[in-house]
Amino acid sequence: MWVKLCCLLLYFLALFVLARVFEAVAWYESGFLATQLVDPVALSFRKLRTILECRGLGHSGLPEKKDVRELVEKSGDLMEGELYSALKEEEASESVSSTNFSGEMHFYELVEDTKDGIWLVQVIANGRSPLVGKVHWEKMVKKVSRFGIRTGTFNCSSDPRYCKRRGWLKSTLIMSVPQTSTSKGKVMLKEYSGRKIEVEHIFKWITAHAASRIKTIYSSEHLKEEWNKSDQYRVKIYLFANLDQPPAFFSALSVKFTGRVEFIFVNVENWDNKSYMAEIGIYKTPSYILRTPEGIYRYGNNTGEFISLRAMDSFLRSLQPEVNDLFVLSLVLVNLMAWMDLFITQGATIKRFVVLISTLGTYNSLLIISWLPVLGFLQLPYLDSFYEYSLKLFRYSNTTTLASWVRADWMFYSSHPALFLSTYLGHGLLIDYFEKKRRRNNTDEVNANNLEWLSSLWDWYTSYLFHPITSFQHFPFDSDWDEDPDLFLERLAFPDLWLHPLIPTDYIKNLPMWRFQCLGAHSDEEMLETFADSESDSDSENKEVFSSDREVSEDDECTCHRCSDGECRCGAEACSCASHYCHHEPCERKARSYSSAGELEPDWSAWPSDMLHCTECVVCLENFAQGCLLMGLPCGHVFHQNCIVKWLVGRRHCCPVCRWASYKKKQPYTHPQPLSNEPPS
DSSP: OHHHHHHHHHHHHHHHHHHHHHHHHHHHHHSOOTTSBOOGGGSOHHHHHHHHHHHTOOOTTOOSHHHHHHHHHHHOOOBHHHHHHHHHHHHOOOOOOOEEEOSHHHHIIIIITOOSOOEEEEEEOTTSOOSSOHHHHHHHHHHHGGGTOEEEEEETTTOHHHHHHHTOOSOEEEEEEESSSSTTOOEEEEEOOOSOOOHHHHHHHHHHHHHTTSEEEOSHHHHHHHHTOOOSOSOEEEEEESOSSOOHHHHHHHHHTTTTOEEEEEEOTTOSOOHHHHHTTOOSSSEEEEEETTEEEEETSSTTOOSSHHHHHHHHHHHSOOHHHHHHHHHHHHHHHHHTHHHHOOSOHHHHHHHHHHHHHHHHHHHHHHHHHHHHHHTOGGGHHHHHHHHHHHHHHHTSHHHHHHHHHHHHHHHOHHHHHHHHHHHHHHHHHHHHHHTTTOHHHHSOOHHHHHHHHHHHHHHHHHSOOGGGOOSSOOOTTTTOTHHHHHHHSOTTTSOOOOOOSTTGGGSOEEEOOBSSOOOHHHHHHHHHHHHHHHHHHHTSOOOOOOOOOGGGOOOEEEOTTSOEEESSSOOOOSSOEEOSSOHHHHHHHHHHTTSOOBOGGGSOTTSOOOSEETTTTEEOOTTOEEEEOTTSOEEEHHHHHHHHHTTOOBOTTTOOBTTSOOOOOOOOOOOOOSOOO
């Protein structure tokens, strides 16, 4: 999880740096930055009209360019970034969807139960034509959707009783606006009563009703009273402008932030005395002033603070967020972090997507479970001070220059989703490349194909269905199943016809290991060199794990005794001797191994007491060399450490000699006492 979090932070840092690079390139090519002011005199009539439409100011009665330019200047300063966004939005020919209501309940759920939005609904009476034609209605939908106003059509033929009860006997337009200034208040429905069925007239009707919810100040005395008043609103935003009514984007935001931010319009058109404005620090109009308990903030002085709905919405959300805003932000971050697993995971493609789906489900479930106690915690009444301190921290941090850069980058990348996705994909491919470099030694995991991984997944699934989980057991252990007769029955069955379970190999590290030593005079330097060579050989060979195809039959096992006369006899009956014992493979070969090693006897005292004495590994069929690393199995048979590890990791979890399970304890072998040569009395 921490690796994915670090990768996500690196990705955000790369996005921040990339945005600064784009700004530098734009400045080099065009000679201006996004925060640079634009002189409206230098703009064409079409561009000025586009700016007014984005801000929500009517211009139908202004045929002259001079009048349009003055209206742009009265509504606020124009920056290069706002002009670019407005022109791009006009060029984009995206069709905006409109809701078709199916009946009373559908209309109530979306319109009357929505407390923080504006709806414009065209009601078509039963058996009559709509009030606004199809072409004009599409223009109307596209125009009002810029300001977050949702649209819909209610055909009375689908629910004539509801239309009759509402009094909708003829086709009309219905607008729903929150009635009170409190969050989740009542909604009032207003019917269009104008005679002119044109887009501009209907839009003026909408903006007039939306602006009526904003507190308007017409005198300096009223401003002084309002400025010094303390009420429930901790955050207030003032618009000082010489306009008849506030822009449509300002009115739409007042509905969206109902109960969180109070919007106040100060009309300074007929003011003669503006001394009090100078006292509170307002020296020019138009000005957007944010007043908080911490002080005054002038909107529009930092990066990305444009006079538009989208820019001011992101600004106010960062200052006064809702719990739902924080939840959506955490949801996006958690899912971006979970998708990093697609690139961090190495191996087959199917494996990557299976791990990704598992991570997405786990992370989202944990996120939802984590938010439940947080929501309950925030509902406690004595946590108001904690809530206020949290909002204070948000206001302090989000009025900095760095926060304005982050908001500007968010608006830039959200308006260019293809760039965002391509950079995320490129970042993921870089992570995948470095992860492959880091795991280059584990070639089996990196180069595994889909079929092999699905086969191993099926083996894992069946092993946990039909077999005990051996990874929870440590060797050596005491169990009631040590003398389990089922093992004998399993060995009598058909071993190649059942599904071989995928048994974890963590028990291998608990198997006994020691070094093979001979009785003889060796210098300490030779012993150290032999020890170091065997250690390095063992470590290098253990890195390459493969499956051995050699198997030794049970019929080769025999009990051998080396007698005092040097001869070796094998048989079912034990022979008496006063020397050492060997318990598998023909003894003549082992006796010759002693002589080939310089007639040196093995030092059996260094062997574990429950291990069988032998001098040859049946896996590689080579004699034990001086100082080599040995490993014993629970059955007592001994092998080269690297040979038996390769055998066991290759999913042959049994002894190569006797087929006893390598993870199951067996009664320890006790060496028989040598028989006395004295005749019985």
